Amino acid sequence: MPTHSTLQRRLLLALGLMVSGMLVGCSSFERQWRQCQSYAYPDREIAGCWEGEWHSELSHRAGRLRAIITKDGENSYNAHFRSTYAGVIPYEFDVPLQVTENGEMCSFEGEEDLGRFIGGICTYAGNADDGTFQATYITGDSDHGSFELKKVQECSQRCVAGMMITQQP
Numbered sequence: 001m002p003t004h005s006t007l008q009r010r011l012l013l014a015l016g017l018m019v020s021g022m023l024v025g026c027s028s029f030e031r032q033w034r035q036c037q038s039y040a041y042p043d044r045e046i047a048g049c050w051e052g053e054w055h056s057e058l059s060h061r062a063g064r065l066r067a068i069i070t071k072d073g074e075n076s077y078n079a080h081f082r083s084t085y086a087g088v089i090p091y092e093f094d095v096p097l098q099v100t101e102n103g104e105m106c107s108f109e110g111e112e113d114l115g116r117f118i119g120g121i122c123t124y125a126g127n128a129d130d131g132t133f134q135a136t137y138i139t140g141d142s143d144h145g146s147f148e149l150k151k152v153q154e155c156s157q158r159c160v161a162g163m164m165i166t167q168q169p
Contacts, residue, residue, distance in 0.1 A: 029066075029080070032068055032080070037049050046099070046106055046128045046133070047069050048151055052065055053149075054145060055148075056144070056145040058142060063086070064083065065149060066081070066083075066149075069097070072096075075098060075099050078095075081094070096112065097109075098110055105127050106127065107125075107126070107127050108127075109123075109126075119140055119143050122139045131150060131151050132151070133151070134149075
């Protein structure tokens with residue numbers, strides 16, 4: 001049977017590994033976020049950097065939310081989200097967006113398994129234009145709420161097909 005000091009060392013090691021993992025994930029997203037901000041996206045394009053908040057109607061909780069949206073194909077995008085829970089716990093997840101253009105507005109919807117921590121299967125739908133992104137979601141554990149984001153405007157190159165491509169001056 002492990003001694004009390006052995007259990008403490010294991011607990012500290014596990015905590016250290018968890019914190020290290022969070023920092024590595026944080027630095028990866030932060031690096032991508034800085035790169036994304038150095039690009040400008042064409043008007044009427046939802047690809048780019050977005051920031052705002054998520055709100056849960058069930059728990060009445062909310063948190064910061066940022067997204068890096070890249071174009072994967074003709075009508076498909078990937079949204080890489082980074083959110084905070086309880087103001088300090090970071091969480092990242094990716095969701096595919098199937099987009100239908102309606103004039104200056106794009107509608108999107110999809111479904112993704114975000115894992116047990118965030119509620120399992122998440123179904124979402126919303127609208128976006130070149131400046132606002134609004135969506136509602138429902139998760140497998142009955143949580144439901146909304147995302148509201150604004151596009152970050154400090155950009156000078158475009159992102160097409162998931163790759164950063166330099167815009168010629």
